[in-house]
Amino acid sequence: TVVDTSGLHSLMIRFCRYTNALNPDMQLFETGLFPASFTLPKTTFTFAVLDNFLLDNLECGTLAMNYYSKLRQITSSMFPHLVPVSAVNGIDEGGQAVETAEDEKPKPKPGELALSCPPCLQPGVNVNLSEKNAANPAWLYSRSLVMDGNFKAEHLFPVNPTNEVALTDGLGFMIGNAQYKMHLAEAQDIPKENLTVTVVNQANASHHKLEVTGIGGCACTRHGCFVPHSMVDFQKGERF
Ligand SMILES: [Zn+2]
Known part of the structure; x- marks a missing residue:
């Protein structure tokens, strides 16, 4: 799913698989798309929509939820409620998470949905302890x-x-x-x-x-x- 100022679009994205090719998330960054997750990206946001949200938030005090409602309205003005909220879990009208039948997807581990401090030491992410100098x-x-x-x-x-x-x-x-x-x-x-x-x-x-x-x-x-x-x-x- 590509989220843009013109609404949400379901598009097929084929990554370059050459030996010297960058990781899928880096390839998305190079084309101006910000992936929602980095290991197996399924949802991306265009830089334009992120800049537009910042401006709306700064000048109009728009909350992320309201901005997303606007995008749903742009995508489908007749049936905005049918536009998905999340690729993995749908959220129904009562705010309850509804699991979609995609059990084969890897489940996130404890704490994995939160971001760690980028400059601090994270073994396996920004430092390899086996190559310690x-x-x-x-x-x-x-x-x-x-x-x-x-x-x-x-x-x-x-x-x-x-x-x-x-x-x-x-x-x-x-x-x-x-x-x-x-x-x-x-x-x-x-x-x-x-x-x-x-x-x-x-x-x-x-x-x-x-x-x-x-x-x-x-x-x-x-x-x-x-x-x-x-x-x-x-x-x-x-x-x-
Ligand atoms: Zn830190």
Whole structure:
């Protein structure tokens, strides 16, 4: 699917397969198309539509959702609701994700839908540790992370828990629900007798009404980019 200012187009794209040819994603970039994913691109955006969205967003305050509605309207003014929202999963009118029967497609791994910090060390992506040069200083092959949280991001228990459906459970920055519940069941509280814990006690004061008392996670020290699949909901003060 090619997304352009003139609407959405389903086109066949054949990649060059010569021995010296660039990867499919780089070939798309060379022709002015920005792929939505890099390993097996299925959806691309023309540079024109991305520039146009930036301008609309800057001058008219258009949100991505509204801009996409406009593109759907341009594609099919009679049946805009039939224009797909996603190539992999359709989203029905109620906002529920509907799996299409394409089981043979590789499923994304935990955190894979979120982007890692590009300049930071990512083994297998921007550095090959097996080709490590011993002459280089050690800090070149290290990453420094900070952990912090927001203890005011409270979340009440939902009125209808069955209505709460995760669209990308554990595939982005947050840890998967089932995996996190398993960790919470295993994790033991270690009593910290020597610490002054007034802050934690204050934070715990009314936790029984809340499903979540805050949010925390890891970010890289230098650039402040959040680490995919590292964000957690605090259950009680700083506990996770
Ligand atoms: Zn970084």
